[in-house]
Amino acid sequence: MFTQLAVRLLDAILPEPDEPEHLKTGRRGEELAYFFLRKHGYTIVARNFRTPWHKSELDIIGWNGGILCFIEVKTRTTRDIATAEAAVDDTKRNDLRRVARHYLRQCAENTPTRFDIVTVYLDRPKPEITILKSAFLLSGE
Structure with missing residues (x-):
């Protein structure tokens, strides 16, 4: 809780990088997801x-x-078009699998894995965050 408050305080006082709004939104979502996941073990x-x-x-x-x-x-920031998880299409999944396989080269053999998707909606006063566990498998190309 203290760490999240400190990060928010630093975000408020440090100048925002000059980047497109969708990148700022994505970075905010990843920060919220990080603390949400830690809170959930x-x-x-x-x-x-x-x-x-x-x-x-x-x-x-x-x-x-x-x-x-x-x-x-x-x-x-809206639910008007499609669900957030719909953006993780077959092409994206396949590329994520390739990166994960690269990461797994530094892990013990037979490390149990799964792919989760965390959706963050910022269209309400309080962000809505959901974990979709086992959203897809490592083998699936």
Whole structure:
């Protein structure tokens, strides 16, 4: 709780980077998701993991119990078009799988894994955050 308050305070006093609004929204959603996941028992081990060989990045990587979770965060300011999780289409899933396989090279063999999607909606006074556990599998190309 204190850490989240400190981050919000720093965000309020530091100048905002000059970047498109959708990137600011995404960064805010990832920050909210990070604290939400910690509150729900996840141990976060990496954020914004990327490789030079893949287009996508893994937003958050964390342990939930004995399972290593690759977490894609989708943030929306409206519900008018499609659900946030709908943005994780087959192409995105396949690229996330490739990045996850790269990450797994540094882990023990047979590490249990899953892909979760966290949706963050900012269209109400209090953000609505949901975890979709086991949203898709590592094997599935």
